[in-house]
Amino acid sequence: MSSVSEPLAHQIIDAIRSVIGSDKAALHEPRFKGNEWQYVKDCLDSTFVSTVGKYVGLFEHELASYTGAKHAVAVANGTAALHIALELAGVSEGDEVLVPALTFIATANAVSYCGAIPHFVDSVHDTLGMAVGPLRDYLQHISEQSNGHCINKSTGKVIRAMVPMHTFGHMADLDGLLAIARDFNIALIEDAAESLGSTYQGKHSGTFGMMGTLSFNGNKTITTGGGGAILTNDSEIAQRAKHLTTTAKVPHRWAFIHDEVGYNYRMPNLNAALGCAQLEQLPVFLASKRQLYASYAKAFEGMTGVSLMKEPTGSHSNYWLQTIMLSKPDVEVRDAVLQATNDSGIMTRPSWTLMHRLKPYQACPRAPLPVSEDLEQQIINIPSSAFLV
Amino acid sequence: MSSVSEPLAHQIIDAIRSVIGSDKAALHEPRFKGNEWQYVKDCLDSTFVSTVGKYVGLFEHELASYTGAKHAVAVANGTAALHIALELAGVSEGDEVLVPALTFIATANAVSYCGAIPHFVDSVHDTLGMAVGPLRDYLQHISEQSNGHCINKSTGKVIRAMVPMHTFGHMADLDGLLAIARDFNIALIEDAAESLGSTYQGKHSGTFGMMGTLSFNGNKTITTGGGGAILTNDSEIAQRAKHLTTTAKVPHRWAFIHDEVGYNYRMPNLNAALGCAQLEQLPVFLASKRQLYASYAKAFEGMTGVSLMKEPTGSHSNYWLQTIMLSKPDVEVRDAVLQATNDSGIMTRPSWTLMHRLKPYQACPRAPLPVSEDLEQQIINIPSSAFLV
16 A cells, blocks of 8 residues: 555545444445345245236336336346337447446447447536536537437447436436437437436436436345336337337237347346335435435545545435545555455445446547546445445 | 037147146246245345355356256346357357247347347257258258358358257257258257256257257246356356356456456346255156156047157157147147137147248248248147146
């Protein structure tokens, strides 16, 4: 550990310990203290653990009701949700899709699955989401409109969609991004994998664009083991999403007719049973995570060299992953803190490696990424489980 | 119902009822009478329901041990298994892959996901699997060898792989198919989605080709809710399969490095817990399904116009789906039988619609399919759950 970072690392460990105590702490663990076993057992007893059974429909209904989306379609995971959402937005072979460089690789991979090319754009400090001003300037500079499509002038390809991701549960600047989507004829799909329970101006994440996608992976605010969902207010899109994610089989009493190339992306009933119970617990988890934020805020108050990430003005974060931010981008200090915290039993992690640095995406088009490049060296996620306070 | 088919339908209903009694019967239902509760509860109690936890590794170990494959990689479902197996066999954009016309659409879809084109071939009556003689003749006629590749002379494309599927659990003629694969330089991947527990000359299905793929969907012999696996004897392929199905993340204590476009295809630990318990029950299920076959065989013995499908010589079937076969292809008789049986509470179903008749695959290349076209009008699956006798 460098001499500069050593005191900082110790201060950080002390601050975290003052909140969570002396036990080992994972980054994010689920909790099953509600009806989880009851519903899962009921599902096993019914023998309907797979493609048929009441819990998938129930989970979809409860998700729609909770988020305020007209429809929710449960699927195998967040990546599958994003893949199908992009396909339904018309993203296909050779299109470009605007994706933040600062995201989990699933956002970019879903674009690849459509045969399309992710085009990376910058983020801002206050939301950790897509930067609005720079994106508008960039698009004005690099694109032109043709027949109602946004064309990248240098590649000749259609920029078909944009996928703002709500980083660690903090809402991106949707007003600004929706205006860009409208002005430049680009479909907007929210990657709300991390933001179940987060709202922007009182409205739930994932309900602003053409579609929004959720994830219920084990490290998320609620989990179904593995799972995801597509949110939409458009009934036709919802129907198409259900059809495409269930092998595109046309309903019939016995005949096997599939009218397009579909996917085996449905959520098994067993996993939906777990989801129903978890969703009941969500308000408790959110309150608890908000309290954890408040405790961390007190612990990190006034510390030099590092600050705790606060929800952006006008939005309400689920505080999925609590985030401390080094005041100055410094990969050595960051790694020293990661090393010291993990060594002492406090699980922490850095930002994802920026997408344009990863081998499969190095050749993709990208905007200037100065803020993302700073954030990559500033962000450290600290233990965030709901039950830590 | 036509006057010809009416007596036959009644005879069939009587024969089935003589075996399964007077209750309503589904086509195939799972049974959870072993350690299913215990393992699933233990998984919930551990909170490791998702990407981490002991059951995935255990399930893979037990699968490898049961099948005799050196490696088993558990994934989200059988379609995902096939997709990754094809990708690892080198199938890519513009390749052709030999697929039986008589199969579930997942076999063809997995080829499509690779950007490749399914090329449909015929099946035979005695195995319901790929026809060896006609395939050899066909390839001799339509293909040529070039640089160690099999080229379709009329399309100029490489025929990269073949995917024999073991229909309803009956083993295809692997000796003949492996010889074709060798002679024509085509990778062989077994779609063993339906044949867990089936062996060919004493060796388990899915362990003959470069890879084999399994499915644990709710209607299969054992279920994990949704799930699948890749079997292989090649350690490098197994490692690649695990890597590709877990987002191609390079192991590191905290850093997020992904070295290629991977997939979120892992099996959640919750589903693997169910799988471990189900696998323990497999021998009992297989014995029971074999007994069900014997009872049906007695009930259908000597009936005119229909016969019960028996396991091919030299192989041992899991009898996943019991199959009656109309002596003469006749879609009207078939539909009359389907109508009458389903109306009387006995769930039955026809063969899948042949792949080349489905809208997404009508334009694909294909061999003559006379036997498949007959089988499509002859096959009727009848109730097959392990606990029916």
